[in-house]
Each structure stands twice: as C-alpha cells, then as structure tokens.
Amino acid sequence: MAGTNHQRVMPKSEAVSAGGELPSIILIDPQLGENIGMVARAMLNCGLTDLRLVRPRDGWPNPQAVGPASGAEIVLENIRVFKTTCDAIADLNLVFATTARDRDMIKEIVTPEIAAREIRAVGSQNCGILFGREAKGMKNEDIVLANKIVIAPLNPGFTSLNLSQAVLLLAYEWYKLGDVAPCPELRMKDTRPANNDEMVMLFEHLERELDNHGFLRVKEKRPVMVQNIRNVFQRANMTEQEVRTFRGVIKSLAQFPRKIED
C-alpha cells in the first residue's frame, strides 16, 4: 500500500533529459551505504532519480552513501524506504527482476537492452527494476513479483556484477534509447496497466478461494503452486479492467452453481 499516493519528484536540475516519467530503481536488502551512494551516482548519470530501498541493513539515511554518490544528492534526498518489496512496487505495473543466473521459474528472460526497450515502449511510466542484495542476489519470493527477468550477457565464468554496475547497465541502456520512438506494445483502449497492488489483491482473492475449496491443501506443494499460478498472470501484463474481470470470474466460480442458487 505504501507509495500509492507517491508523486514522482522530478529533479529541478535541467540535468535530466527525459521528459515525463522515469523508471524506478528498487534495491532489496542493500547492505553497504557506499553501494547505495554509487547506485545513486550511476542513476543520475543516466537521468534517473527515483530510488527505493527495501529494508536497508544499516537504515536510512546512511552517511556512508554521501561520498560515493559524488554529488548525486537529488537522488539520495528522494530515497524512500519500504518494509516489503510488495510495498515498494505497489504503484508500478511493469517490473523487472535482475538476476545473474537462471532461475527455476517460468518467466520471460530479457537482456538489459530489451528491458530498456520495453520500458520505453510504455512511456517509462510506472516501471521499476528490482536488484537483490550484494553477493546473494534476488530471492525467488521477490522474483515472482516481477513481470520479467533481466539477465545481462556477461562472461559466463564471472557474472557477478557489483550492485552499482548492474544498475548502471540497465540505466544506461534505458538512457541510450532516449530519442527512439516507442514501438507499439499493448493497446490499452480505455484502461491502463494493472499496478502491483491490484495484481496482489487478485492473487490473494484467488488463493483464498482455492484454500476454501481445498485446492491448495497439500502444504509442501502450496508455495510452488501459488508461484506457478501467479507467474501466469504476471506474464500476461494485465490491464486494470482485466483484473476486475478476473475478480468477477473468481467470485462467480467460487459461488454455488447458479442452477442451485436460483
């Protein structure tokens, strides 16, 4: 829920070339303040200013970040802190998870360049990129919240990027596309992409009813079942209208059959 009323703060500096909305960078469980500072610097190098932290180990603000930010105060000042990844992306509707290695998950994998193109294609509005903590990377429970996975093509024998380097690759690919006309993506007609909050409410509604009907009764299988079902909907890039339709579908199916109800 946090962040739903968020108004993106645009930097006053004429520095930023991108008009309109900018993709958000979300660091999950970041450990070193120094890395947060370097991420801020890399972001501003590429015109990005919306940095969100989920459970920073040493809290926030963190004086260790200031030096490495090297003048990117506008980014540090705008940082917001969240308790969960879910909260941090509640207002976003196109979310990428960055990982160094393949996960055992059925989700589309794209390069940083393709991710940047897809973000540009929706006008960079309400898009975000998730980064896991140093060394450990992202947990599956966070990856499942994303629409797609990003893996950078790197030396297969040495893929571990420094956190700020990973952010730079994504931000730079996005920045480079600055003047490229967006390619047509999903036609929205009178609706808009569903945000993460709406997706989670859809999932919870479905899972609640599946629990009621005993479908998820095998405890050990529940997490992977839930993950598989969520992934299908995440991949579909649903609109707000479609989420409402599916809420109706679930509600209808979960009731008694009509012939009995009448």
Place this chain on the structure above:
Amino acid sequence: MAGTNHQRVMPKSEAVSAGGELPSIILIDPQLGENIGMVARAMLNCGLTDLRLVRPRDGWPNPQAVGPASGAEIVLENIRVFKTTCDAIADLNLVFATTARDRDMIKEIVTPEIAAREIRAVGSQNCGILFGREAKGMKNEDIVLANKIVIAPLNPGFTSLNLSQAVLLLAYEWYKLGDVAPCPELRMKDTRPANNDEMVMLFEHLERELDNHGFLRVKEKRPVMVQNIRNVFQRANMTEQEVRTFRGVIKSLAQFPRKIED
C-alpha cells in the same frame, strides 16, 4: 573460481608481449587501489584481462585492489605498469581516449557502442581504451595519442562516471557484440508450450463453468467477455503444465466449497 579456466583468458606469455585479441584497458594516473580492483572486476565480467597502469599513485601491487576485484585475480596478476602513456600503448594500433566532455581537439568522437564496433571490426587485435585519473579525466597530451575520442551519451548535467563504471560501459558494449548466444526466452523446465488445442479446451472448460454460474448470462456482452478472458491467457504464453494447473483451479473453484462438501 576467478574464471581461470575460462577460454577467453589469454595465455600470460602472449599478454605480456603484446596486445592480443582482446582490447586492452589503460588507466592513466589512477589514484585509488579500490578503483583498480573494481576496474578488474568489471573487465572480467566482460571477458577482458589485459589491464595496464600508467604511474599508479600508490604503486603496484596494491592490496587495496584485492577486495573490490571480488575474485578477478587473473586480471590483477596480469597488470603491467608503465612510466608513460606512450609506453603503455606502444604495441597498440587502434586507441580510444575516453572523456566526459568535448575537447578542443580535431578528432573523431564516437559513442562506446561505435567504439566497440570499430574494435570488433579489426578483430579486436591490438586495440586499447585509455581512461584518465579519477575526477580529473584525461589530459590533452594523452588524448592526442589516441586515434579517436569516446564520449558516452549521459545526463548532460551529471556526466562524471566512476572510473570502473566508465570501463564497464566500454567493456560491456564490446562484449555484447561478441555474444552470439540467443537470449533464452521462456524457461520451460520439464514442460513444453501449450498447443492451441489445449488452450481451447482450457477456454471451453472455463466458459462452461462461467455459464453454469451465470457469469456470462448477458447475451450481448458474452462475446467480448469471452474474448477478453481468452486474451489474458493467450498473452501469458502458457505451458502445458500450467494449462493443467488452471484446469484444476477451475474444477476446484467450480465445485461446492470444501467445508460444505465435507
């Protein structure tokens, strides 16, 4: 672990005698050992191993570099130190100088992507990229030694990249051009994409139950409702396994709630 078995790693003897098939990275007057370590890491991320230092402030070897290199020892071990930029590039024949801003110099200016293409075009043989010292950047007397200037397209109000970030951008653009492995699309694990027959059976199952439950009772709206619901699943590129899961979901929801059934 540090990629010692990696095929891209050049035999040491060859690396020492001359530039080879991998572009060389040359740091002029680098100050912080930590930055040298981070440069080594960024290089190895992109398969580069030939790092040359001109007058490192704190000498070489420098223990401060080891931690930030994060396992890229192969690069640190191969480092060679030179007294002048001229000496450092003596064996190279295509040299780029990186600067953040335009210089008052009549020299071709290219982007990192173009520089990478030009390096690839000559088989990456005996090519090098020069980087000036932290904060100050390159001196004109060194730039003049280069064939061309590279300037990365960045936020014009905040162009100062961390040294290792600048190296990463160049190295990554170079690596990307040689990466022929197609980006894996959807990970399938032990399953396969659902075929159209299976999708249609899923749709008909869902629609039959929605009819039973009265959800599609408004005749004029039925076609567009059915179309909207089908579109969501079609966009998700479902697997055969996922279709079976959703058949189970529908079957379960359409039954009486379990608490009543029992």
